[in-house]
Amino acid sequence: xxxxxxxxxxxxxxxxxxxxxxxxxxxxxxxxxxxxxxxxxxxxxxxxxxxxxxxxxxxxxxxxxxxxxxxxxxxxx
Numbered sequence: 001x002x003x004x005x006x007x008x009x010x011x012x013x014x015x016x017x018x019x020x021x022x023x024x025x026x027x028x029x030x031x032x033x034x035x036x037x038x039x040x041x042x043x044x045x046x047x048x049x050x051x052x053x054x055x056x057x058x059x060x061x062x063x064x065x066x067x068x069x070x071x072x073x074x075x076x077x
Contacts, residue, residue, distance in 0.1 A: 024049045
């Protein structure tokens with residue numbers, strides 16, 4: 001039986017909590033294609049700087065976290 005209301009973090013991962021300030025946030029776009037095809041698309045990401053490190057957060061993950069507050073809803077998107 002699966003428990004859908006709890007989130008289980010894979011072993012070896014680390015949770016990072018940070019406050020995002022506008023001056024430490026940048027938006028980035030990059031064109032990419034699927035290897036072996038002519039299909040092209042654009043990736044959209046936010047790059048966040050904190051404590052001399054950069055974190056890349058894909059735009060779709062930002063949208064998913066806002067629209068889907070529960071694990072069940074998030075996994076069905």
